[in-house]
Amino acid sequence: MPGPSHLTAQSMPHPHACTQLWAGYLVSRGWPVFQLHSADRHLCSCGDTSCKSPSEHPRSKAGVQEASADPDLTRRNWDKCPDANIGIPTGVRSGLVIFAINQGHGEASFKELQKDFPDAFAARLGVRTGTGATHLYFECRSPTPSLTDIRPGIDIKSRSKKLGFRSKELGWSIVGA
Numbered sequence: 001m002p003g004p005s006h007l008t009a010q011s012m013p014h015p016h017a018c019t020q021l022w023a024g025y026l027v028s029r030g031w032p033v034f035q036l037h038s039a040d041r042h043l044c045s046c047g048d049t050s051c052k053s054p055s056e057h058p059r060s061k062a063g064v065q066e067a068s069a070d071p072d073l074t075r076r077n078w079d080k081c082p083d084a085n086i087g088i089p090t091g092v093r094s095g096l097v098i099f100a101i102n103q104g105h106g107e108a109s110f111k112e113l114q115k116d117f118p119d120a121f122a123a124r125l126g127v128r129t130g131t132g133a134t135h136l137y138f139e140c141r142s143p144t145p146s147l148t149d150i151r152p153g154i155d156i157k158s159r160s161k162k163l164g165f166r167s168k169e170l171g172w173s174i175v176g177a
């Protein structure tokens, strides 16, 4: 596999391309990544059968502290553990804010928001998480607070300890295209 470029973003991989390819793509856009556990039919790779956040918590204790936009380090990490899901720090660290649409109320609220603000939600990079939520990615140029329930079932995640996820079985998608 050719390595990611330091200078130019790669073209977006297929939604169900392997996590290594996606990690390389995200790093090529300058977004730091780190490794999360993965889940197989909701059984988390951490081995805890009652894991409360399957595929959505860091593999290492350092977690988000290990996030790096170094393409070589990222490639080595995924060579070692190709099944790992991808975490992205949000907020100032990456310049990303995540708009989290939770199942149920969140989906209804999002439909209303799309009607009210069609341009804001056109063709966003989005991902389904292991818990069934949808996360949309927005670039943020200034510090933004994390907020819960800005509309019923919709949260803003922008603190660096919050994570972006890639769910192996559901993949990435462009939402609202």
Ligand SMILES: [Zn+2]
Residues within 6 Å of the ligand: 037, 044, 045, 046, 047, 048, 051, 052, 053, 054, 055, 057
């Ligand atoms: Zn787990």
